[in-house]
Amino acid sequence: MDSRIGIIKNYASTIQSQLIELRRDFHAHPELSFHEAATSLKIQAVLRQLGISFTTGWCKHGIVGEIQGELSSNRLVALRADMDALPIHEKNECSYKSTHEGVMHACGHDVHMTCLLGSLMILNQFKSLWGGKVKFIFQPAEEKLPGGASILIEEGVLNQPMPDLIIGQHVQPGMEVGKIGIGPGAFMASCDEIYIKIIGKGGHAAQAHLCIDPIVIAAQLVLAFQSFMNREKPANQASVLSLGTIETNSEATNIIPDEVKLSGTFRALDENWRWLAHKRIKEIAVSICKAFNATCEIDIQIGYPCLINHPDLTESLIQLGEEYLGDMKVERLGARLTSEDFAYYSQVIPAVFYRLGVGQVPGVHRADFDIDEKALEHGAGTMAYFAMSLNTNGVL
Ligand SMILES: [Zn+2]
Ligand SMILES: [Zn+2]
Incomplete structure (x- = not known):
């Protein structure tokens, strides 16, 4: 067994109370996507205390830096945590309840930041136990398009030099504390928003023959989309097209409206299928509207891509996770x-989430x-152990 494991676990439990305090501070002061100013200052203060240098201003409030181990290695492993909260009014009545009305760390990004800081405390304390460099990325705006990850990549976060790999973690409610879950290949979906406007011709509902009824056309379109997904989607792939809204500008029972608007979400686990499906969704909408003398406007807003866990790196993390957390403590999860938005990193370099x-x-x-x-010390320790182990030359 790797002797570093006991050392990391001991230290992780020593800093646990500090991690709880940090997490509660983040939790009590959540900030929305692209507005993480105070959160950023808090992280910067901790890094300064640790004597770790960093740069700021990434996607406004992001923080990026590197620390170097003392052993010989030319490896560079990147660790990422997201920083933003959600527009939700917290219902918990705990001492660390959100003090920002209508904003809440309801996706655990407070936990991700705390665990990454904990990992850096461990890596910084035991530089003699590892080699190479660790690049840390505190990333704003995961919850809002276009996603902080895509902006950070444009700003060059993966350049000079390019990390060998990147890992990120996310809280998993329902999973026992002391466990992690992971799976190779497609792990999370692409997510695109579909907006369709069917333009018909309104009029008196009793004189439908003088109108072009966009409601009847919308009904056909909804079913055509489901037939398309059922018959054209590759059978071995998960993917979904769900419409969330159908609306007209009419509130009367006896009026055929001029227009119907539909909106929905399209999810896929394969980029080829994703782009083919976009093309077919447009073709189907246009041709069904044309068949019934209506026209249509269709807008597909591109969201995050598919998140692909690098297969070999995933196997390495499963093995390292079992070494650190114990047998049966790494669950194999499906997509x-x-x-x-971590998916953007996975398009550029080997990545595991x-x-x-x-x-x-x-x-x-x-x-x-x-x-x-209790999950905090596991989150901090596991990530630190991953970074130390993956920074040995020759390990993927
Ligand atoms: Zn979320
Ligand atoms: Zn999240």
């Missing part, structure tokens, strides 16, 4: 159709979300 067990707690994006804080 899910939620999305994450894994889930951190935070106990039997309500799900993320809920007003009563919270975690079992």
